[in-house]
Amino acid sequence: MADVKVLVVDDSLTMRVLISGALERIKGVAVVGAADGAAEARAMVEQYRPEVMTLDVEMPGMSGLDYLAEIMETRPMPVIMFSTRTAAGAAESVEALRLGAIDCFPKPKVAVQSELDAIINKLGKRIKSARNADLKRRIGGAPGHARKAPPPAMNWNGRILAIGADAANTQALFDLFQSFPANCPPTLVVQQMSPGLLTPMIDQLRDQIAPKVVEAADGMKVEQGTIYFAPQSETHMVVDTWPEGRIRLLAREPVAGERPSISLLFASVAKAAGANGLGVLLALDDEDGAAGLRAMLAGGAYAIGRTGTDFSLSKGMVSQPVAGDAISANVLKLCGK
Template identity: 40%
Template sequence: MNPVRVLIVDDSATMRGLIRFRLRSDPRIEVVGEAANAEEARNLITRYSPDVLTLDVEMPGKSGLDFLREIMRVQPMPVIMVSAETQRGSAAAVEALSRGAIDCIGKPRSGEVNNAFGNLTSLVLTAATANVRSRAEGRAAPVHFTAEDFEWNKKIVLIGSSTGGVDAIEQIIAGLPINCPPILITQHMPAGFLPSFAQRLNSRYGPRITLAEDGLQIQQGTIYLAPGGEYHLQISGGLRPSCKLLAAEKVSGHRPSVDMLFESAVPIAERIVSVILTGMGHDGARGMLALRRGGAVCMAQDEASSVVWGMPRIAWQNGGAQNLVALSDIPAEILGATERKPRPARNAT
């Protein structure tokens, strides 16, 4: 196989050097050029047609976010955002993920230079396989359901996602009413970006979105995001379930892990609706299979609408997912599985 060709875009020579050093450690990756600003990057893209771009969020002149917007409009390609995990930087990174960036990675803090960008090579290799479309092409018009349309049947929704999941989650929440079923989400993302993700969702959509806290009771109309970092998110309790944060090692290669979330709900599987969205790897497939065997409703995002059809594919192949669903149809499927009154069947396409 030909190596994945990468263009590095960052105004800091030091950061470019760290990224270059990390990428060149993997023979499957070739660094074809480096740019300090959008203008240089534009010229190098024309010259080299890279497979993947690493893009600094905050650059002088045209910002990384503005340049990403230009790329996704003119020449969509896999882009990995590089950002400081500050409030400003993480907010911009989350905005970039919503606008079509494949993934984001945090810049090293003081004293972390030796371990800088440790997982960047795997992110680049994943990004090179991604289904990249313009934002307008990739988004279907949302179908909105009002609070009056929905009466909750007490089932709880669990969602797991990774690469491409930020935009997918946003599209799902956009289609839910303010009184949606309670939803717990494990999204693979650096912990420093998750508060900005929750804040962004809260400012745009009806349901309440919050970072999960240990012991926080699960309630209708609230969506709980795994805070990441040192903790896995689990569901605890029977009749009055609550969030549980468990400090433990990585599971299925991740912390937070989708498998940890799904497997924690097996004792109440008949009250669970589980969803696996776009992402690389197999996290969540094992847990979904256990949930399905326990009587849960289990679905996975289909290949056509996934940025990376890895996690959903494995869940489908191992029998965990009962059906494959296009991203634009997932809100209706969730509501149909969690409401008291039956919803009329959609017309076949």
């Protein structure tokens, strides 16, 4: 397979050189250009046709967020953001993910190679998997922050919903949860994302969706109308029984390199709820999540995987492959009477 063509966009010459040099050391990645801002990047996109872009959030003139919104409206491509490791930077990172960026990495505090070495493996993996990103064109610009009118109440059938995602699925999660009524099915979410981004993401969701959104805590009762996010900690999130289940946070080793683990959540839901469990895997390249889908089916639960993944019916990993824009309707149908 040909190298992934990457365009680096950053207003700092030092950072452009540093990031480009780091990316060139990743086998299978080729840097085709380095732009100092949105105007130069537009020209380079036309000239070099990159497959992935790295983009600085904080740029003079047109900001990285504004340029990202333009990209997702006019010419969607996988974009990886770099942002400062501050409270404001975390909020901007979540906004970038909501707009359609596939990941957001901390920008080095000082322009030295060792700062990038710490994330180079994950960055390389994300760039190579970006070809499979489920990009969604935004018509009419970026979505606003105003809360939409809540969907009508549903007649819940007793199913518990478990969702496995990564940073690239943030936009999909916002779209999914905006379709949920206030009395949505009880929903447990494991989302693999950079440290420090969970709290600002929950804050944004609370402003925009009808259901209650919380960071899960050990012993919490799992109730209809609430979405529970696994904390970014040294624990895994599972549910103990169903119905009348409670969340348990388990201090165990990572699974497939991940903690919290999508697979452990899915397996616990399958064991506790059986046919009353529903698992939805949004991540495209998640080894942890693939094992979780198998656990769902083995436990008699229903499993949904997005089309365009390897989670095929023929491999016995999903009950139903679903296109990204049809997930909301399918989930609400499967959880309603």
